[in-house]
Amino acid sequence: MHRTKKQKQPRRRKLAACAGVGLAPLLVLGLTSTPAEAHGWITNPASRQEQCARGVVSCGSIKWEPQSVEGPKGLKDCAGGNERFADLRDDNKGWRVTDVGSSTDFNWKFTARHRTTNWQYFIGNTKIAEIGGGGAQPPETVSHHVDFRGFTGKQKVLAVWNIADTANAFYACVDVNIRG
Incomplete structure (x- = not known):
């Protein structure tokens, strides 16, 4: 038919x-x-993005996405090379500084738990700690004990979460006053 x-x-x-x-x-x-941009940040001592999220410091869009500071591995940048989060690299923005002793614990919160190569902590260009991740997926929260041996006074600590399943890392800066 x-x-x-x-x-x-x-x-x-x-x-x-x-x-x-x-x-x-x-x-x-x-x-x-939207593409996943980042999935973790330091909550304690309060990182710059945590301070933005809490409204302690007035910031741009990072206020709503503290977990989103992602960029290529190997950067030494509080904003992870991301211009949307440029507020995080402004050292004169009025960040609250946390008093610490000669060591402290850094607590990470993850909203997406990528397999981890390692976490690294820097003051300036000096790596002060590296904690291996063994390629494993971390729990929702992780705490690292970091020794500040050789440093005192006000310092900016750059923490980097190097993930194993992409070419990127997550970045967080924490302002501390090391009282030795």
Whole structure:
């Protein structure tokens, strides 16, 4: 049986409607999801992004996404090379400084737990600690005991979470006053 042009149009409309219904969820997911930018930060002592999230210091968009300071591995930048979070590299922004002894514990919170190569801690260009991750996925929170031997006074600690499953790392800066 041969269909006329008029009879084919409703069938095509039905096929198009079915295809649209099937593709709609995929399109919605594709349009509303954004690439994962970062998934962890230091909550205690309060990192710069934690201070932004709490409203301690007035910041830009980092206020709503403290976990999102991600950039290529190997940077020495509080903003992880991300211009959206440039506030984090401004040393004159009024960051609260936490008094610590000759060592302290840094507590990380993870919203996405990537397999971990290691965590590194720096003061200036000096690496003061490195904690291995063994390629494992960390729990939701992790604490590292870091020794400040050889440093005193006000210091900016750059903490880096090097993840094993991408070429990126997560960055957090913490302002401390080391009282030895």
